[in-house]
Amino acid sequence: MAAALSLLLWAGAPAAAQRIVLPTGEYMDTTSLRNPGCGAPFYQYYQVKGKYPVASATLARQAQAFLQQRNGRYTGTGLITFRFGIDCEGKRLPWTKVLQTDAAYRPTHFAPALVEALYAYLQTLTDWRRASGPNREPANYLTLLSFRIQDGKVVAVTP
Structure with missing residues (x-):
C-alpha cells in the first residue's frame, strides 16, 4: 500500500480528481511533478x-458561500479534512x-x-505562506484544512 501511495506524486490538478478509497483513508489522485x-x-x-493567512471564521464563511453558489443539496455532520503539501514557493502540491x-x-x-465541492474550494486558496527551515533554507511543509460540517453546511474550518 505504501508503494501505491508513493505513486501519488505532485502537480497542477484538474477541478475533479480520481478518488481512491482504501480502508485506511480516502485519497484524491491529482498526480504531477514536484x-x-x-x-x-x-x-x-x-x-x-x-x-x-486568513482567519478560520472567514474561511468557513467563504466555504459555505462557495457551496451555496454550486446549488448543491448537501447532508451529513462531521469533519472533512484535506491533508496536502505546500512547496517552498508557497504553491499547493495537489496530492491530497x-x-x-x-x-x-x-x-x-x-x-x-x-x-x-470542498476540494474545488480548496483549489481557490492561493495565498499559502512561503516557509523557511531552521537554517533559513526554503522549506516545503505539510498542512491541512478541516471543514466541520453540520447538516450539510460548513460551520467551522481549522486550523
Missing part, C-alpha cells in the same frame, strides 16, 4: 508558521489525502459531491 527548485524535507505547518469522520470522530464517507 517543483525541482524545492528541497526534499517536509515540515509540519506548525513548525514553520504555515497556517493559511481526505479524512472523513462523523460527529463522534468515527470514520465515515460524505457524499462525493460535497467532498469534490
Whole structure:
C-alpha cells in the first residue's frame, strides 16, 4: 500500500480528481511533478508558521458561500479534512489525502459531491505562506484544512 501511495506524486490538478478509497483513508489522485527548485524535507505547518493567512471564521464563511453558489443539496455532520503539501514557493502540491469522520470522530464517507465541492474550494486558496527551515533554507511543509460540517453546511474550518 505504501508503494501505491508513493505513486501519488505532485502537480497542477484538474477541478475533479480520481478518488481512491482504501480502508485506511480516502485519497484524491491529482498526480504531477514536484517543483525541482524545492528541497526534499517536509515540515509540519506548525513548525514553520504555515497556517493559511486568513482567519478560520472567514474561511468557513467563504466555504459555505462557495457551496451555496454550486446549488448543491448537501447532508451529513462531521469533519472533512484535506491533508496536502505546500512547496517552498508557497504553491499547493495537489496530492491530497481526505479524512472523513462523523460527529463522534468515527470514520465515515460524505457524499462525493460535497467532498469534490470542498476540494474545488480548496483549489481557490492561493495565498499559502512561503516557509523557511531552521537554517533559513526554503522549506516545503505539510498542512491541512478541516471543514466541520453540520447538516450539510460548513460551520467551522481549522486550523
